[in-house]
Amino acid sequence: GLPGLPERRRAPSLSRRDIPRKNFPKARTRGSSWIKTTLIFLGILLWVPMVMGLVLYYLWAEVPYRGYDGPSIIVELPHQSVQEILVLLQERGVLRKGPFGRVYLALTRRATKLQAGDYLLEEPMTAPQVFKKLVKGDILYHRVTVPEGLRSGQIFNAFIKEGFGSEVEFQQEFLKVSRIADLDPEAADLEGYLFPDTYALAKGTPASRIVDQMVENHRLLWGEDWLREARAQGFNVRQAVTLASLIEKETGQGSERPLISSVFHNRLREGMKLQCDPTIIYALVMRDRYRGVITRSDLRLDSRYNTYAYPGLPPGPIANPGREAIQAALFPERTEYLFFVSMN
Numbered sequence: 001g002l003p004g005l006p007e008r009r010r011a012p013s014l015s016r017r018d019i020p021r022k023n024f025p026k027a028r029t030r031g032s033s034w035i036k037t038t039l040i041f042l043g044i045l046l047w048v049p050m051v052m053g054l055v056l057y058y059l060w061a062e063v064p065y066r067g068y069d070g071p072s073i074i075v076e077l078p079h080q081s082v083q084e085i086l087v088l089l090q091e092r093g094v095l096r097k098g099p100f101g102r103v104y105l106a107l108t109r110r111a112t113k114l115q116a117g118d119y120l121l122e123e124p125m126t127a128p129q130v131f132k133k134l135v136k137g138d139i140l141y142h143r144v145t146v147p148e149g150l151r152s153g154q155i156f157n158a159f160i161k162e163g164f165g166s167e168v169e170f171q172q173e174f175l176k177v178s179r180i181a182d183l184d185p186e187a188a189d190l191e192g193y194l195f196p197d198t199y200a201l202a203k204g205t206p207a208s209r210i211v212d213q214m215v216e217n218h219r220l221l222w223g224e225d226w227l228r229e230a231r232a233q234g235f236n237v238r239q240a241v242t243l244a245s246l247i248e249k250e251t252g253q254g255s256e257r258p259l260i261s262s263v264f265h266n267r268l269r270e271g272m273k274l275q276c277d278p279t280i281i282y283a284l285v286m287r288d289r290y291r292g293v294i295t296r297s298d299l300r301l302d303s304r305y306n307t308y309a310y311p312g313l314p315p316g317p318i319a320n321p322g323r324e325a326i327q328a329a330l331f332p333e334r335t336e337y338l339f340f341v342s343m344n
Helices: 030-061 082-091 100-108 127-136 152-161 167-174 207-219 224-232 237-250 254-270 277-286 323-330
Strands: 073-077 117-121 141-145 198-202
Touching: 073 082, 082 100, 100 127, 117 127, 141 152, 152 167, 152 207, 167 207, 198 207, 224 237, 224 323, 237 254, 237 277, 237 323, 254 323
Parallel strands: none
Antiparallel strands: 073 117, 141 198
16 A cells, blocks of 8 residues: 555455355246257157167178079079169068168268179078179089080080070181180191080170180190100191091090000001091081991092091091090000990
8 A cells, every 4th residue: 555544455255155045046947957958859750760770780780681483593683773783682581672782882982883694592691792792793503514626616505505605606606716726726626626614604694705715725835745646656646536436436445545555556557548437427427418327338438527538637637535535545545456345
């Protein structure tokens, strides 16, 4: 303070606790209770559908399902939209009905990764398992078995019967000899170079790819050792395959191939005609004249494939030999036999 003046004192301040409660008006709780009840009600409205949705999603996605009759089903998935694929899977009993499929695919970013094809389903599966199979492209492969010793037309018919390609398509591919130009520059077609095997094919595989695979499997046989042995025998690849086709058609017993090969080698060495019936049958088939038996007049057929009329090997393969027949042609048994006869 200033000198000579009495000191001014500040009045003591009062806290809220120092004021008697009776001086405050009572808070109204009626409105707060209504708000609290409303919030609880809204929460229930939000949580019940959410819980129900989670339960339904669990049943849809995590519980294995099989809605089709029988132990298995083949489903063909064409190139369609995701919605059309989902509808198809539900109609065929692969997936439960519901809106979760599209949501699941969107969340997992798999909607554009589903692959078309035939799918074999053999057990109850969860929805994620089904989609994993479709994304992976785990499609059903159709197996076509090509036995040794068939002519090209017979081989093509086996594939056509299973729904692959057409006669026109296979015939066009059959004449594309560029596939074997380095092995056989003289080839006019692929007879002899369609490798007998069991082929696993996806539905819709074109004839060109099938022929490519058969020819490639044949090409894999010709390593340097076989090429060297063919030259040692005085053969080029075409002649070796031609002889192998004769051996293949003359026996159904694999163990007999090297023995029959020795007879043909001996007759070639002696300058004898091979007199191989399957060569006449081939010539008759090419002229649409074969009726299931060979007649005496057939033995006089004027054809370079008639090994009763012309010496040496025919001009080309008469069938498609397998590995063992080609190996027998290159590595015959050593005998002095000049004849063999079928004991039926």
